[in-house]
Amino acid sequence: MSSTTASAAALPADPKAPAADTVKKPVNPRSAKRRKSLAQWGFIAPAVIFMALFFGYPLVRNIVMSFQDYSPSTFFTGEAPFNGTDNWSNVFNDGLFGKALWQTILFTVGSLVGQFCIGLALAVFFTRRFPLNGILRSLILLPWLVPMVVSGIVWRRIFDQDTGVLNSFLGTIGLPGDTPWLTSTSMALISVILVNIWIGIPFNMVILYGGLQEVPKELNEAAALDGASAWRTFRSVTLPMLKPVITVVLVLGFMSTVKILDLVLALTDGGPADSTQTLGTLTYQNSFVQMDFGAGAVVGNILILISAVFAVFYLRVNRNEGK
Amino acid sequence: MATTTQIPAAPAPAVHRPRRRWGATVFGVVVLAVMLFPLYWMINTALQPDASLVDVGPVPTGVDFSGFTSAITEQGTNLLTSLAVALGAVAICLAISAPAAYGLAQFKLRGSKTIVFGTLITQMVPGIVIANALYSAYVDLGLVNSYFGLMLADASLGIPFAIVLMRSFMVSIPREVIEAAEVDGAGRFRTFVQVVLPMSRNSLITAGLFSFLYAWSDFMFALTLNTTDDVKPITLGIYQYIGAHVGDWGSVMAASVLSAVPAAVLLVLSQKYIAAGITGGSVK
Numbered sequence: 001m002s003s004t005t006a007s008a009a010a011l012p013a014d015p016k017a018p019a020a021d022t023v024k025k026p027v028n029p030r031s032a033k034r035r036k037s038l039a040q041w042g043f044i045a046p047a048v049i050f051m052a053l054f055f056g057y058p059l060v061r062n063i064v065m066s067f068q069d070y071s072p073s074t075f076f077t078g079e080a081p082f083n084g085t086d087n088w089s090n091v092f093n094d095g096l097f098g099k100a101l102w103q104t105i106l107f108t109v110g111s112l113v114g115q116f117c118i119g120l121a122l123a124v125f126f127t128r129r130f131p132l133n134g135i136l137r138s139l140i141l142l143p144w145l146v147p148m149v150v151s152g153i154v155w156r157r158i159f160d161q162d163t164g165v166l167n168s169f170l171g172t173i174g175l176p177g178d179t180p181w182l183t184s185t186s187m188a189l190i191s192v193i194l195v196n197i198w199i200g201i202p203f204n205m206v207i208l209y210g211g212l213q214e215v216p217k218e219l220n221e222a223a224a225l226d227g228a229s230a231w232r233t234f235r236s237v238t239l240p241m242l243k244p245v246i247t248v249v250l251v252l253g254f255m256s257t258v259k260i261l262d263l264v265l266a267l268t269d270g271g272p273a274d275s276t277q278t279l280g281t282l283t284y285q286n287s288f289v290q291m292d293f294g295a296g297a298v299v300g301n302i303l304i305l306i307s308a309v310f311a312v313f314y315l316r317v318n319r320n321e322g323k
Numbered sequence: 324m325a326t327t328t329q330i331p332a333a334p335a336p337a338v339h340r341p342r343r344r345w346g347a348t349v350f351g352v353v354v355l356a357v358m359l360f361p362l363y364w365m366i367n368t369a370l371q372p373d374a375s376l377v378d379v380g381p382v383p384t385g386v387d388f389s390g391f392t393s394a395i396t397e398q399g400t401n402l403l404t405s406l407a408v409a410l411g412a413v414a415i416c417l418a419i420s421a422p423a424a425y426g427l428a429q430f431k432l433r434g435s436k437t438i439v440f441g442t443l444i445t446q447m448v449p450g451i452v453i454a455n456a457l458y459s460a461y462v463d464l465g466l467v468n469s470y471f472g473l474m475l476a477d478a479s480l481g482i483p484f485a486i487v488l489m490r491s492f493m494v495s496i497p498r499e500v501i502e503a504a505e506v507d508g509a510g511r512f513r514t515f516v517q518v519v520l521p522m523s524r525n526s527l528i529t530a531g532l533f534s535f536l537y538a539w540s541d542f543m544f545a546l547t548l549n550t551t552d553d554v555k556p557i558t559l560g561i562y563q564y565i566g567a568h569v570g571d572w573g574s575v576m577a578a579s580v581l582s583a584v585p586a587a588v589l590l591v592l593s594q595k596y597i598a599a600g601i602t603g604g605s606v607k
Contacts, residue, residue, distance in 0.1 A: 042422075043422040044423045047420060054457070062456050148542065255446070261450070280449065293455060293458070
């Protein structure tokens with residue numbers, strides 16, 4: 001076809017093409033085809049190499065590391081001897097792992113339920129037509145722009161037991177104004193979940209709002225004509241239509257919540273007494289605080305395993321959506 | 324419909340309907356106020372002269388910029404570091420993902436599907452797992468405490484998203500446009516640079532914006548891939564700040580405000596791109 005001759009003529013201008021010695025000599029179609037696909041791979045190869053190095057390599061390396069003995073001196077001596085399943089049994093026998101796993105579940109489920117319900121309620125609310133709707137809707141996205149670790153620090157200030165504005169506000173309206181939001185083992189995880197709900201609401205709202213826009217208005221009108229109440233229409237017409245979007249929101253929300261690190265470090269550093277330790281922070285603690293990368297890799301691998309289960313689920317949904 | 328002259332004729336509906344709609348606006352404002360309160364409080368605290376005291380007023384009475392002065396003195400370089408790292412990450416991200424997105428969208432290559440699939444998967448790898456393995460590799464390669472090392476790591480936050488986003492846009496570029504360019508004698512690479520990239524401008528901007536925001540707010544790579552103070556982005560700077568100056572909340576909050584400025588500026592400049600990116604990139 002003309003495209004092969006055209007690209008051969010223009011080869012000097014194409015730095016990604018394999019070689020410049022191919023100008024205008026009669027070529028057999030097979031090698032021309034191979035050259036064409038080689039040049040095409042030139043576009044994709046950098047990305048593939050990058051992703052192999054920054055995603056593939058860490059995945060493999062973490063598995064290997066989880067069977068190696070790392071200590072602070074490893075980075076001077078370069079020696080990390082294999083130690084069988086020692087890291088695995090150490091991690092599993094340490095009570096902290098079970099605690100972190102349980103807290104990760106509570107944190108993830110609590111955050112998702114809160115984010116989703118409030119996000120959906122707001123999305124439905126914004127489908128109504130009222131003045132300033134558009135401006136209000138886009139301003140709600142603002143919290144998104146602040147780096148998560150910075151949001152965490154701002155909330156840490158708000159939550160302060162003695163000098164924070166939350167307690168002083170609660171005191172003013174006659175409620176107990178001395179809740180130790182971040183400093184008691186019973187409250188800290190709840191507080192961290194509350195902040196994460198706050199962070200997740202805009203995302204849930206935007207995606208669900210987009211989904212609601214796709215639901216044909218005629219369906220709701222038809223249901224209303226049939227005498228269905230607003231709630232009944234929402235439950236039996238809108239929600240089923242929204243199901244694909246809901247799945248995507250929940251799975252993406254799960255992915256970003258289960259591995260959380262920034263927020264917890266900024267709010268509590270995993271404390272008090274490990275009451276906000278999650279699998280993400282535990283990986284960090286093991287590797288970068290105690291310099292035991294083997295133990296960190298074990299927890300990291302479990303985190304990957306959990307994510308992988310959901311990744312499969314997500315891709316399933318995504319594929320069904322495509323058709 | 325109900326114009327002003329008709330009000331006497333039909334008073335009830337004309338008054339009733341607008342009031343109900345403004346009721347929703349009032350509710351919306353209340354929701355927004357609650358959602359944005361932490362940001363307001365950040366600014367308020369930053370402007371108070373004695374922000375460490377218990378009774379920080381609900382509005383700053385005497386506006387005081389000393390928090391900002393000390394934040395700029397102590398965190399100014401970190402802001403510049405963040406800017407440099409984020410811009411570098413955007414450059415790397417676009418240079419790698421734009422050609423790939425084009426290739427995956429327009430070439431019929433065996434294995435393309437697998438790569439797109441792989442791209443989706445990478446978005447699910449927990450960052451701390453990457454940091455865990457990268458750290459030792461970075462030590463061996465001498466990339467710890469280097470700008471380039473952090474730019475590369477931060478670019479990884481945006482690349483899968485950028486590929487997915489731009490690919491979904493470039494799929495819709497008609498084959499004929501590309502073939503016409505090639506018939507006119509442009510090479511594959513020139514066609515890409517001179518035809519495809521200009522046509523995909525909006526998706527490039529969106530992808531660039533998001534990779535900037537990802538890199539700008541990165542904390543995890545900054546925390547794990549740096550062992551000295553040589554390369555310290557603002558996120559890491561603020562985090563270490565509260566360790567050292569817990570009493571000086573005015574400066575901490577001022578630094579926090581400054582950390583939100585670039586993102587806010589970007590949002591104002593490019594709101595429509597961001598909204599398109601959010602919905603396009605995550606749902607499709």
